[in-house]
Amino acid sequence: MLNLNDKNVHIVLVDDEQAELDAYRFLLESMGVRQITQVNDSLQVLATLEQIPSPVVFLDLNMPRMSGQEVLAAIKEKMPQVPVIICTANSDIETAVECLKLGAHDYLVKPISLNTFGSALRNALEIGALRKEVLSLKGISFSEGRYNSAAFEGIITRSPAMEGVFQYIEAISRSRQPALILGETGSGKEQLARAVHLSSGVSGEFVAVDVSGLDDTLFADTLFGHRKGAFTGASGDRPGLIEKAAGGTIFLDEIGDLSEASQVKLLRLLQEGIYYSLGSDAPKQCRARIVAATNLDLVGMAAQQQGFRRDLYYRLSTHLIKVPPLRERREDIPLLVQHLVAEAAAGLQKTPPSVSIAALELLMSHPFPGNIRELKTYLFDAVARCGDGQITDLLLQERLAGAHAEISAASGGQAINAAASPLESLLGRFPSLEELAEFAVSQALAKSGNNQSQAARLLGISKQALHKRLKKREDS
Numbered sequence: 001m002l003n004l005n006d007k008n009v010h011i012v013l014v015d016d017e018q019a020e021l022d023a024y025r026f027l028l029e030s031m032g033v034r035q036i037t038q039v040n041d042s043l044q045v046l047a048t049l050e051q052i053p054s055p056v057v058f059l060d061l062n063m064p065r066m067s068g069q070e071v072l073a074a075i076k077e078k079m080p081q082v083p084v085i086i087c088t089a090n091s092d093i094e095t096a097v098e099c100l101k102l103g104a105h106d107y108l109v110k111p112i113s114l115n116t117f118g119s120a121l122r123n124a125l126e127i128g129a130l131r132k133e134v135l136s137l138k139g140i141s142f143s144e145g146r147y148n149s150a151a152f153e154g155i156i157t158r159s160p161a162m163e164g165v166f167q168y169i170e171a172i173s174r175s176r177q178p179a180l181i182l183g184e185t186g187s188g189k190e191q192l193a194r195a196v197h198l199s200s201g202v203s204g205e206f207v208a209v210d211v212s213g214l215d216d217t218l219f220a221d222t223l224f225g226h227r228k229g230a231f232t233g234a235s236g237d238r239p240g241l242i243e244k245a246a247g248g249t250i251f252l253d254e255i256g257d258l259s260e261a262s263q264v265k266l267l268r269l270l271q272e273g274i275y276y277s278l279g280s281d282a283p284k285q286c287r288a289r290i291v292a293a294t295n296l297d298l299v300g301m302a303a304q305q306q307g308f309r310r311d312l313y314y315r316l317s318t319h320l321i322k323v324p325p326l327r328e329r330r331e332d333i334p335l336l337v338q339h340l341v342a343e344a345a346a347g348l349q350k351t352p353p354s355v356s357i358a359a360l361e362l363l364m365s366h367p368f369p370g371n372i373r374e375l376k377t378y379l380f381d382a383v384a385r386c387g388d389g390q391i392t393d394l395l396l397q398e399r400l401a402g403a404h405a406e407i408s409a410a411s412g413g414q415a416i417n418a419a420a421s422p423l424e425s426l427l428g429r430f431p432s433l434e435e436l437a438e439f440a441v442s443q444a445l446a447k448s449g450n451n452q453s454q455a456a457r458l459l460g461i462s463k464q465a466l467h468k469r470l471k472k473r474e475d476s
């Protein structure tokens, strides 16, 4: 659990106005942060950061000499691992998206509540620590942690978790072993399957097939092809998709729905590397790499031998890629919104409408069980319907309310309350009563300048009771 008063937590505040710097300092100190550096000259930011081992930066945008955006770009160029949180009075979405694209960790619009401020900081510290840990485990430095961007073009993300997925795909790019992609519906599995194909640099085709609707004969025919006369109506030889994908990748989507008989055929193909076209005795060599995907709990199904063969699961999952759902990478939502609105507008030959902050906030708080596909549906509909150049929260509300009702019905009518309480977002989990009492005592002491009589009065307890509590704290 992250402790904000840990001496390694070091915050750098950048703003040209001293009053703002002091206000942030006050907020941070009230949260227990001890190491705070203020910088009021944007030209001094890089030199300051070079002196601090693992800083988190709170950065204002409107500054003379060098703008916040320029400072952000310079930090991301020189120290990409440093989380930068933008704090600004500018609520326009284009600037927010621009900053997120430049690599900002978060974008907070003033006035900023203590809760928002606290959770942004906690999140930045956690992500910074995780990023460092992952890269050090891999033995690579921050600047080396870049991946071949061409293979991932069109996959809009700024999520560290997705960045980890990209790095994994790069690491397995030379392998011809099967890969299994697990993730919820609409989370981008097919896009990642294409990235696996593109990053491998092979010259063959990427061939996708949804196997969920195929009975066993159709599965064999589709994948392996047939010889003339193999069955009534087979009027000529037909190559299967495995042949089409030779030297490339065959993507088997919805693999969790494959019939038992077809699972046996696929297992044999994976084990022996050969297959037979329907009506033929001549074995053919499979020269396609197999990538499969499902939104089902294949691990559970295989473990319980229910609906999916365990041996097939192990064969398919030589390389295992797990795609995080959109609700676990909400930082992607603003970028996706901008991308999808532009895509929808281009399709309708319209100028892309802007998106109001209230609309964005509404989207940020939605659980998105249908992930990016669901987001895409709402935005394509909103772009088509919006007449006055702006997508407002009102335009989205109806669709989102409908989705909430469906989720609620699916969960047996229980209202979903996924939002964390303010204290949860500050502490990272729900606090115990004892922790709350400790927090109140610390705050009262800080507020009274360590005067125990005053602090006890603020807490509504006797001085003796406070003394006893402090003694207990010392002894523990």
Ligand SMILES: Nc1ncnc2c1ncn2[C@@H]1O[C@H](COP(=O)(O)OP(=O)(O)OP(=O)(O)O)[C@@H](O)[C@H]1O
Pocket: 154, 155, 156, 157, 183, 184, 185, 186, 187, 188, 189, 190, 191, 192, 253, 294, 295, 336, 339, 372, 373, 376
């Ligand atoms: N990161 C992303 N950036 C841009 N578009 C995305 C992203 N992820 C998904 N999409 C878009 O969302 C839609 C759904 O993505 P995709 O088909 O890859 O999901 P899936 O996980 O394979 O879905 P399913 O489980 O239903 O097969 C597609 O239109 C895709 O282009």
